Amino acid sequence: MKGALAPAPLFTGSDWDFALINRIYETIEPIALQEMRLDIYPNQIEVISAEQMLDAYSSIGMPLFYKHWSFGKQFVTNEMLYRKGLRGLAYELVINSNPCINYLMQENSATMQTLVIAHAAFGHNHFFKNNYVFRQWTDADGILDYLEFAKRYIASCEERHGQLAVERVLDAAHALMNQGVHRYPRVRPRDLKAEAAREAERQAYRDRIYDDLWRTVPTGGRADTVPSDQRRAALGLPQENILYFLEKSGPRLESWQREILRIVRLIAQYFYPQRQTKTMNEGAATFTHYRIMTALHERGWITDGAFMEFIQSHTGVVYQPSFDSGHFGGFNPYALGFGIMSDVERICIDPTEEDREWFGDIAGSGDPVEVLKDIWANYRDESFVSQYLSPHLIRQWRLFKILDHEGEADVRVDAIHDERGYRRIRRALSREYDIARQEPDIQVVDVDLAGDRTLMLENTVSDGVVLESSDANLVLQNLANLWGYEVALSEVDADSRKELQSHRCQPQDDWMR
């Protein structure tokens, strides 16, 4: 490619200025949009200092957020780690909003800014805009406005009701944040017109099949409808979104408290897709930046030196320590996502016999970017791993699966990278990315409306793993305070329906004081 037309490199040293960032962006843009045909939100690039990055860290990466002590705790932790040099800061931060906001650190070198623009402004951005979980659950257009509203609303509550009272509600809501997401799209309430049409249809059906004879058939005493069923249906139970349930049905909450629960719940819902697609999201961004940086280098836009700098950073990012290396901390989402996606690329371009057998639909298709874009749009981590983790990659990473059963003295190796093990490893790894399996399955099952209004919850325990007991009691205390009456949580084994543990909690009278 480097012919007579080879352009002058965009930069030679490590310094950058705003004009250079503009040129970098304009060079990358055609590669990303025309060659890779990525589909992105408009970008807004913001350059920030290390201190501002620390600020952003402590408000879950959002540019504005309401005030709470837990963010201060985050801040002092991060600040301490950063000041002592124990942890570096991210090179960038990107926000799923429209326009997509990319934060670049001023300390980055020109090469790193290029990398970061390719990674965030195109990789993440495309993923946010196209992945189905984000499309289904988040509103990129409205999030910043909503956060602005939330911040102002909570500040006004603090003015009116006191900082302490608001803090109590927020503490309780944060404790239940993971139980504050809808995992499935709700059934929309039917509108009046559709209801009337349905009723008319039913009436027509009744008219059509009317036979006077039926009137003469003797009927026995009709069984009463089960009242508990009615009650539960009226309350919308069972309900796994505890915050939603409290917001709609909590008997003792004031309206501002309901609104705060709603704010926390909506923010939890906004971040839920990110938790489900961490590996894919980082994989997609890493794949994109790798491809773009390589293209830039091939065409002479960046120097060999800059490319070396990039490669060094890239290998650091996608490094996966092995389980016995001493610093294994689970799978590195960058490494796993990039690993599988590069493997998909290989399968598309140069498949082996085995690949054709496993991935008949994509093997040898010749257009890896289109295949990957389809994957990025239609999968989340769990389904992505279960579909695209190939035997080749399992061998390359030497994956193995262990079983750790409570009754046994040893841990057993259940599967290794062989013919018998591929599918089992793949299934097991995909389950590790299934948030619904990794998080306890807790539902509000009933309320003792006739009695003392006890709120009853049930945790369906799978694999015999019960809740962390001390934490569960603390959270229940918060829940009881919000509910205003006693709360009971029973942990029931999924198969035998046997109760393994139960917790009860009374609300505190002085909670708001």
Add this chain to the structure above:
Amino acid sequence: MHIVDRRLNPGGKSLVNRQRFLRRARAYVSQAVRDSLKDRSIKDLDKEGEITIRRDAIHEPTLRRAAKGGNREQVLPGNREFLEGDRIKRPDGGSDGGSRAGEGEDEDDFRFALSREEFLDLFLDDLELPDMAKKRLIAGKIEGIRRAGYSTAGNPSNLSVPRTMQRALSRRLALRRPSSGDLGRLDDAIAEIEARDIAGPDDAATLARLRDERALVIRRRNLIAYIDPVDLRYRRFEPVPRPVAQAVMFCLMDVSGSMTAHMKDLAKRFFALLHLFLSRCYEHVDVVFIHHTDRAAEVDEQTFFYSTVTGGTLVSSALDKLLEVIRDRYNPTDWNIYVAQASDGDTLASDNARVVSLMEDEVLPIAQYVAYLEVGREEFASVESATATTGLWDAYAPVMVANPHFAMRKVTHRREIYPVFRELFQRRGVSERARS
């Protein structure tokens, strides 16, 4: 694509959250701050620093699956030797070598750094000089402004509209400025006559008179302004000098030969805390440093804390010096006088009577508060010092009984310095509340 330079945006977005976090963990943080004092050198007493608090103090609970127990499966990378069906000894801490260990979530301690301001706030919280009563006006000391009536000149932003309008109205009434109603009536009358189809006999004359009258009204209205510069009134403010309680703290330290290095360290730490407290919390407190052997001298801060003179012991010399300085510079009617004395209590028996009489008859009557700190040998800590007493201690004991504003305490170890210091200078209301 837009590029925005956010670097110049005001920082400190997290400041509020940080303060809230500190407030939330206040009890633990201030304990940690106080504990950290004993390990600091005198010079570094007021520096920022790292502190450690218990993690559970600021724990945020969530509903999550237990880290141990139950049946688990896990996929790991980097297999070298295992075959299917192999058995491995379960590593300590269960099979959960996952991400949680890496984040340090299981640690009991939570470490973070406090800034100097935060450190001092926590550290000097709830302390005050007792009985700060004598107040005096010091010229040039302005503490804000207050309203002081109205003036005819001033800043437009201080214009008092009601007062101005009031004055304009009274002037208009006094000068009989025709109102717009008067003008309107004339206009109506003229219009009525003009509108008549058949002119009356004296209409022309009336019309002429009315027109003249109208011209006069307009002229008067133009001459007499609706609002005149003489009407303008401005809100006036004047600076208020506030009475300031002046205080002087005398730091008397025994540096005689009987004081060991350990004792001097204790005494200096005590005075360093005192100095820090006064210089931070009180703007108008003078500190006078006096150290004594068998002779007393007034010295500066540097000498007081770092000099190494030594000699015999004559406590009365320090009190003499104290009284001399008071006579010279600090008139007891204007100044709140505080005395803090530190010594090992080792005195000449013959001097005790004089010390007590100086203290009781001359110092205590003019002082707001006198604190005596006796420093003991480290090796005698707890066992002996509890029972054994020293010459000065015995001599002061009856003084304390007779005078509520005389306090004495004993310290033998660094870690006791701060609690004793707090005890001596705790805000009264707080300590009483704590006791009840």
